[in-house]
Amino acid sequence: xxxxxxxxxxxxxxxxPRDAIGAHTVEVQKVLRSxxxxxEIYAGESRxxxxxxxxxxxxxxxxxxxxxxxxxxxxxxxxxVGDYVLSRPERKLVNYHNITPASFFRPWxxxxxxxxxxxxxxxxxxxxxxxxxxxVSAYNESELVAAGFSHTVVAPVIVDFAAFDRELDGKTLAxxxxxxxxxxxxxxxxxxxxxxxxxxxxxxxFALHRSVYDPDARLRLVGxxxxxxxxxVISLAEELGLTEAVDFAGSISSGALAAYYxxxxxFVCASDHEGFGVPLLEAMYHxxxxxxxxxxxxxxxxxxxxxxxxxxxxxxVLSAAVHRVCTDAELRSxxxxxxxxxxxxxxxETARGAYAAIFEKLISQDEASS
Amino acid sequence: MTEHExxxxxxxxxxxxxxxxxxxRRASGEIPADLERELDRAFARFVPMGTTGGDFxxxxxxxxxxxxxxxxxxxxxxRPGVGLVKRALRKLFTWYMRYIAQQVGVVANELARAxxxxxxxxxxxxxxxxxxxxxxxxxxxATRPAPSLDAWADAITGAFAGVKGRVVxxxxxxxxxxxxxxxxxxxxxxxxxxxxxxxxxxxxxxEVRTDEALTHLRLLxxxxxxxxxxxxxxxxxxxxxxxxxAGLLAAKVAPGGVIVLTSADPSTWARTAxxxxxxxxxGRPLHADTWRLLFExxxxxxxxxxxxxxxxxxxxxxxxTRPE
Numbered sequence: 176x177x178x179x180x181x182x183x184x185x186x187x188x189x190x191x192p193r194d195a196i197g198a199h200t201v202e203v204q205k206v207l208r209s210x211x212x213x214x215e216i217y218a219g220e221s222r223x224x225x226x227x228x229x230x231x232x233x234x235x236x237x238x239x240x241x242x243x244x245x246x247x248x249x250x251x252x253x254x255x256v257g258d259y260v261l262s263r264p265e266r267k268l269v270n271y272h273n274i275t276p277a278s279f280f281r282p283w284x285x286x287x288x289x290x291x292x293x294x295x296x297x298x299x300x301x302x303x304x305x306x307x308x309x310x311v312s313a314y315n316e317s318e319l320v321a322a323g324f325s326h327t328v329v330a331p332v333i334v335d336f337a338a339f340d341r342e343l344d345g346k347t348l349a350x351x352x353x354x355x356x357x358x359x360x361x362x363x364x365x366x367x368x369x370x371x372x373x374x375x376x377x378x379x380x381f382a383l384h385r386s387v388y389d390p391d392a393r394l395r396l397v398g399x400x401x402x403x404x405x406x407x408v409i410s411l412a413e414e415l416g417l418t419e420a421v422d423f424a425g426s427i428s429s430g431a432l433a434a435y436y437x438x439x440x441x442f443v444c445a446s447d448h449e450g451f452g453v454p455l456l457e458a459m460y461h462x463x464x465x466x467x468x469x470x471x472x473x474x475x476x477x478x479x480x481x482x483x484x485x486x487x488x489x490x491x492v493l494s495a496a497v498h499r500v501c502t503d504a505e506l507r508s509x510x511x512x513x514x515x516x517x518x519x520x521x522x523x524e525t526a527r528g529a530y531a532a533i534f535e536k537l538i539s540q541d542e543a544s545s
Numbered sequence: 546m547t548e549h550e551x552x553x554x555x556x557x558x559x560x561x562x563x564x565x566x567x568x569x570r571r572a573s574g575e576i577p578a579d580l581e582r583e584l585d586r587a588f589a590r591f592v593p594m595g596t597t598g599g600d601f602x603x604x605x606x607x608x609x610x611x612x613x614x615x616x617x618x619x620x621x622x623x624r625p626g627v628g629l630v631k632r633a634l635r636k637l638f639t640w641y642m643r644y645i646a647q648q649v650g651v652v653a654n655e656l657a658r659a660x661x662x663x664x665x666x667x668x669x670x671x672x673x674x675x676x677x678x679x680x681x682x683x684x685x686x687a688t689r690p691a692p693s694l695d696a697w698a699d700a701i702t703g704a705f706a707g708v709k710g711r712v713v714x715x716x717x718x719x720x721x722x723x724x725x726x727x728x729x730x731x732x733x734x735x736x737x738x739x740x741x742x743x744x745x746x747x748x749x750x751x752e753v754r755t756d757e758a759l760t761h762l763r764l765l766x767x768x769x770x771x772x773x774x775x776x777x778x779x780x781x782x783x784x785x786x787x788x789x790x791a792g793l794l795a796a797k798v799a800p801g802g803v804i805v806l807t808s809a810d811p812s813t814w815a816r817t818a819x820x821x822x823x824x825x826x827x828g829r830p831l832h833a834d835t836w837r838l839l840f841e842x843x844x845x846x847x848x849x850x851x852x853x854x855x856x857x858x859x860x861x862x863x864x865x866t867r868p869e
Contacts, residue, residue, distance in 0.1 A: 379584040407591035487710040
């Protein structure tokens with residue numbers, strides 16, 4: 176007989192509140208606490224968090240016995256936290272956000288390639304000792320199954336879209352609107368400047384777009400910088416004479432991000448690998464039409480015609496597609512409508528409900544068997 | 546790609562119309578081939594060596610630049626007063642930072658010097674082995690008529706039926722297969738290192754880039770091609786390069802994409818190649834079954850041999866696909 180679960184604590188390699196996984200972890204904690212379950216967050220490292228809200232992973236001291244405690248591991252890369260979770264006697268769950276294949280990082284950051292390879296190994300090691308793998312997309316679920324998880328379920332990442340409206344950064348909005356008044360379309364992509372996100376393909380397509388269709392267009396790249404690759408992308412923009420036209424905004428607050436979405440004419444994604452693509456949902460929320468390369472989980476996230484998917488992202492095709500979306504009002508409004516429709520599957524309420532149902536089922540199974 | 550209820554525009558048609566628009570603009574010169582070629586190559590200058598076969602000297606120069614450590618830490622801050630605190634801390638610790646930076650800088654410079662020496666020795670080894678100047682071979686090839694793939698043109702074109710997206714023919718010669726692919730509605734372009742052949746193909750209205758086939762494939766982004774036709778250069782590859790080609794195909798062709806390779810037969814190649822080609826070429830044509838092995842090792846599938854439309858055909862043609 177297994178006693179009923181009374182604690183579910185979350186572990187993750189690093190915690191940052193602006194990060195999609197960080198925000199998701201906080202939301203999952205709220206869901207767990209609303210069910211009367213004791214729940215804390217533990218991380219290998221954390222930054223910009225109120226004191227006491229996230230604990231060092233090695234300070235974990237559950238009050239209940241290992242049989243009455245679950246560890247929910249938020250898996251997205253390799254870290255010593257994964258090994259720590261594996262070494263613990265508590266029952267285990269994995270929430271899988273995808274681990275970027277090492278091949279993307281090997282030429283740029285060999286140590287990150289080693290880290291993500293370690294993450295894949297940890298995922299495989301977690302498979303036989305985990306009671307459930309929760310994937311944020313069907314694409315990720317297939318990777319969990321391939322890693323050996325026997326029980327899996329898909330539940331979307333929880334995104335509080337309403338925060339964008341609460342925190343809109345007026346100064347940033349005014350600056351972007353002023354720049355917009357000079358004419359030209361605003362391309363937007365949101366995501367870390369990293370090899371798998373292929374911002375270099377956006378820059379070359381954008382260069383061709385300015386040359387052939389719209390000499391006043393601007394490209395705004397929002398997201399933190401990955402050492403080496405980001406410098407190469409910045410150098411590429413300089414080489415192509417786009418220094419003034421490409422805005423490397425870096426990592427910004429959600430209020431400033433809301434302003435970027437509001438001023439965007441089109442969200443363009445050339446990523447070679449996305450495990451889900453939260454910014455795609457954010458674009459849908461802000462009624463920005465999407466043009467995207469159909470790679471990894473992107474077609475799943477944009478299913479139902481929620482974006483113009485391309486099998487070819489050569490500069491000529493990508494820029495022509497962006498031009499079409501910017502100039503064809505009927506196509507544009509259809510993509511926006513389809514995005515709004517698609518977003519209903521990913522509303523914060525729907526996602527919270529999905530996680531609540533998963534945890535309620537786990538708890539009720541335990542209560543029934545105790 | 547099913548669309549939501551109420552959609553009035555078929556996105557498949559939109560995609561087809563975008564591809565058609567791109568074809569039209571390319572043909573009219575509105576999208577200049579030179580610009581596309583420049584954009585293909587632009588990023589390669591900034592990627593780490595080994596990613597696309599970058600320049601060793603350039604990378605070494607960058608490493609030497611990076612060996613300089615700036616001890617003057619930036620002190621700007623958006624928060625009031627923090628800049629002043631940073632400035633004071635910098636002043637306090639500069640003597641210490643400089644001491645550490647000097648030692649780290651010496652180590653980094655010595656490592657860069659050692660790498661430079663190692664690079665020179667590797668170059669010597671390469672020169673002493675079978676590194677052959679492709680330009681020399683191209684010049685030799687240019688003295689002969691461009692290869693004809695007429696006997697295989699029907700089979701090659703048929704293999705691309707229904708393929709959407711860009712198809713490259715490397716090396717395309719004067720472009721006879723390329724022309725057939727274009728006639729069949731396929732968005733095909735060519736790569737040919739022999740400039741006179743590339744110019745001849747361009748005069749016929751074909752889009753052909755003067756470049757080494759392998760160099761061109763290395764520079765392309767992942768999954769950007771819907772298909773590839775390989776001919777010519779695949780008969781001259783060393784074993785290492787042949788393995789590299791199979792890997793490049795698996796990386797650069799999109800899922801579901803088609804690859805066709807035509808080659809002289811190893812047993813008859815010695816009779817058809819020129820003496821210079823026989824003497825200078827680092828490799829020789831492979832058997833069709835060897836390509837099967839290389840393709841399958843790289844993750845390609847559905848390998849099969851094509852039938853020529855003429856009994857006069859020499860060599861073989863094989864087809865494979867990249868799994869969905």
